[in-house]
Amino acid sequence: DEPGPDRKAMAREELRRLQSALDNLPPRCRQAVVLKKIEGLSRKEIAQRMGSIEDTVHRHLTEGRHALADLLYGEDWTK
Numbered sequence: 001d002e003p004g005p006d007r008k009a010m011a012r013e014e015l016r017r018l019q020s021a022l023d024n025l026p027p028r029c030r031q032a033v034v035l036k037k038i039e040g041l042s043r044k045e046i047a048q049r050m051g052s053i054e055d056t057v058h059r060h061l062t063e064g065r066h067a068l069a070d071l072l073y074g075e076d077w078t079k
Contacts, residue, residue, distance in 0.1 A: 021071035029064035032057055 003011070022030055028050070035046045046057045 008020055017072060018068075021068050024071055025067055027059045029067065031058035033064040033068070036061055 022033070022065075025033065032046055035049060036043070036053060041049065043054045043057045043061070047054045050057065067068045
């Protein structure tokens with residue numbers, strides 16, 4: 001079954017919100033999140049690609065997830 005026009009509109013709006021939230025992340029956090037969640041790279045692979053260490057990538061991913069949650073759902077997840 002094909003989703004109806006209302007479901008398609010809702011999905012497009014969700015994608016716009018996600019893109020806007022990603023655009024508002026600090027550049028290094030955004031890069032780490034995209035490499036992990038969209039490209040499916042491991043932390044080790046991300047560290048190599050970013051010229052960083054895995055601990056820093058872990059920090060970028062954690063900060064990115066918290067910021068996305070705050071931007072998308074309006075809650076401060078850092079507490």
